[in-house]
Amino acid sequence: MSGTGENISCNWANGFVMDPNKKDPVGYLTAFTGLGTQVGALAQDLEVFCPCTGLSPSYPGIAITEERVKAVGIIESINWAGGVGDPWCFSVYISGVNQQKIAAAMKNTFDSTKIDKLSWWVGDFDTVKKNWYERVYPKADDMKGMLNAQGGKMKINLDTEGVKVHANVDAKVFSLYFEIVPAANVLTSINFATGVQNNSVKNWGLKIGGNT
Secondary structure (H helix, E strand, C coil), X not given: CCCCCEEEEXXXXXXXXXXXXXXXXXXXXXXXXXXXXXXXXXXXXXXXECCCCCCCCCCCCCCCECCEEEECEEEEEEEECCCCCCCEEEEEEECHHHHHHHHHHHCCCCCCCEEEEEEEEEEEEECCCCEEEEEEEXXXXXXXXXXXXXXXXXXXXXXXXXXEEECCEEEEXXXXXXXXXXXXXXXXXXXXXXXXXXXXXXXXXXXXXCCC
C-alpha cells in the first residue's frame, strides 16, 4: 500500500540564529526514547528559536514560549514515501551530550531496536493566508516503532564531528540520521496540512484483528 508521502527540508540553522524574515519550514524533535537501556531517553537539552509568530500549536508535544522551544533535536529533513509500512526518515541535529550517549551505544550492538517514544513537529508558513501553521506531526503525541534495518544493517548514522550553528558562534551540534518503521499491530495517525485550512490525516502501520 502506498500513497502521497512527505519530503520536507527545514531551515534548521534558523533555530539557532533566527532571521525573522525567513519563512521556511522549521521542525523539532521533542522526545526520543528507545534503543534499549544503552540509549533510553535522550535529553531535551536544546533551547532553540521558533519563528512561528502567533501560532499556538494544537500538538501537545511542543510548547512555544516567547519564540523558543525546548527540544532533543532540531530537524533538517523528514522523508516518508507514503506507504503504511514505509519508513519515516529523520535527519536532525542534536547536542554533544546526546551524541556521546548514542555513539557509546553504537560501539556495540543495540540491546533493543525498539523506539518507544518519538515526538516531533514541523511548522510552516502559509504564503496565501500569511500565517504560520502546523504542517505535520503524530496525532497521538508520539510515534512508536523499530529502527529500520536492511541487509542486517541498522539505518542509523551519527556524525563524529560537530557543525557550528553559525559562523560567529562557537557552539556545535551533531548530525543524526535514523529511520523508523512501524511496530507490529500498531496504527499511528499522522496529521498533515498544506496550509492554514488544508488538513488531512494519514495512517502509518497496520492493526490486524483484535477488539476495537
